[in-house]
Amino acid sequence: FCVLGIESSCDDTGAAVIRSDGTILGESLASQHAIHEEFGGVVPGLAKTAHEENIDGVIRAALSNANMSMEEIDAIGVTVGPGLEICLRVGCNKGRELAMMYNKPFVGVHHLEAHILMARIPPGKYDKNDGGENRSVAPYDEVTTTSHDERAMDFPFLALLVSGGHCQILKCLGVGRYSILGGTLDDSLGEAFDKTARLLGLPVGGGGGPAVEALSAHGDPHSLALPIPMQRRKDCDFSYAGLKTSVRMAAERICVERGLESPEELPFEDKANIAASFQHVAFRHVEVRLGRAMEQVEREDGIRTLAVVGGVAANKELRRRLNSLCSDRAVSWDMHVPPPRLCTDQGAMSAWAAVERLCVGSSDLAEDQDVFARYPFSVSSNGASEKK
Ligand code: ATP
Ligand code: FE
Numbered sequence: 001f002c003v004l005g006i007e008s009s010c011d012d013t014g015a016a017v018i019r020s021d022g023t024i025l026g027e028s029l030a031s032q033h034a035i036h037e038e039f040g041g042v043v044p045g046l047a048k049t050a051h052e053e054n055i056d057g058v059i060r061a062a063l064s065n066a067n068m069s070m071e072e073i074d075a076i077g078v079t080v081g082p083g084l085e086i087c088l089r090v091g092c093n094k095g096r097e098l099a100m101m102y103n104k105p106f107v108g109v110h111h112l113e114a115h116i117l118m119a120r121i122p123p124g125k126y127d128k129n130d131g132g133e134n135r136s137v138a139p140y141d142e143v144t145t146t147s148h149d150e151r152a153m154d155f156p157f158l159a160l161l162v163s164g165g166h167c168q169i170l171k172c173l174g175v176g177r178y179s180i181l182g183g184t185l186d187d188s189l190g191e192a193f194d195k196t197a198r199l200l201g202l203p204v205g206g207g208g209g210p211a212v213e214a215l216s217a218h219g220d221p222h223s224l225a226l227p228i229p230m231q232r233r234k235d236c237d238f239s240y241a242g243l244k245t246s247v248r249m250a251a252e253r254i255c256v257e258r259g260l261e262s263p264e265e266l267p268f269e270d271k272a273n274i275a276a277s278f279q280h281v282a283f284r285h286v287e288v289r290l291g292r293a294m295e296q297v298e299r300e301d302g303i304r305t306l307a308v309v310g311g312v313a314a315n316k317e318l319r320r321r322l323n324s325l326c327s328d329r330a331v332s333w334d335m336h337v338p339p340p341r342l343c344t345d346q347g348a349m350s351a352w353a354a355v356e357r358l359c360v361g362s363s364d365l366a367e368d369q370d371v372f373a374r375y376p377f378s379v380s381s382n383g384a385s386e387k388k
Contacts (some may be wrong), residue, residue: 007349077354
């Protein structure tokens, strides 16, 4: 069967048609980076207006890329939370309208579950036309995965979710069954990247991560001695607020040495060293927390599979380092990461999450569907509830 997916939780309007085997038949994405670049972040009112302007065109383009009409679509999946409420409503209303008009099954998709489930699309599927180029194993990216297995990743597995709004480690037991082992006490990893980009005056439209990553490649990751967060707390939680402050203070110190007013004025070499040092410590924090969670689930549940998902999973250096973390263990772990363009928000994630929900017999009533700015995640079979 084929599902049309719609995503509008933040600043990207996405739609895609996916077949139940994971093949993306057609997709379209309208990003609002240029609009938000000017303001240094997403402005909800402007985002909503842009979603309204783009949504019909994006859906039309996804269908036409798939060479399909609405009548040929078997179900509709729409992100209903968490996210910006007025933005979610644009996609949700459109999805409900189409489901009711064409009398199709409807799935209200949880955005974080959708990020996680992307790691379950069988490698080699992704795109009908790319000959496997976008699959999660080589040749797309030599270090993307330790698993050279062509099968989909099975439950249960451990997931590291690193996005703009979230930073969590979850035990994934099945569709709709997640328990949170760690979350962030303050900022997410994506936010830390965005704030570092802003500090250095780098482009932040669509997130500052790609700019910080690119700059880091030219710097020395050991040039600044930044403290690794929360070394005394032996749990799986994260904290990035302290690192943000350390980075800003280090940058300001260099400014004083150079006689400059603000970090934005620093020469390329200094900015590259700051970016590389930030990225190194930010990922070291991930390795420590994730390593601990891996030990726990390996011991308690015999899990040896890791999914790395969310926008920051697009980062090549993070992929390389977590790949080593997995292969360096006594018994090596399988690691699954979606191709970079499927780590950040787009329509295929809503479509695929709906496929997964439908495959376990779960769907929603389009008539009754509401949106949720906050959408507590993680209800597990053993009744564990969300940590925070
Ligand atoms: P959430 O999914 O939690 O609601 P979101 O949808 O806004 O948040 P995503 O689209 O999953 O977040 O990810 C966007 C984040 O990923 C941004 O913070 C961006 O800076 C970061 N990001 C994207 N690419 C990279 C990269 N190459 N390196 C580091 N960070 C990146
Ligand atoms: Fe997201």
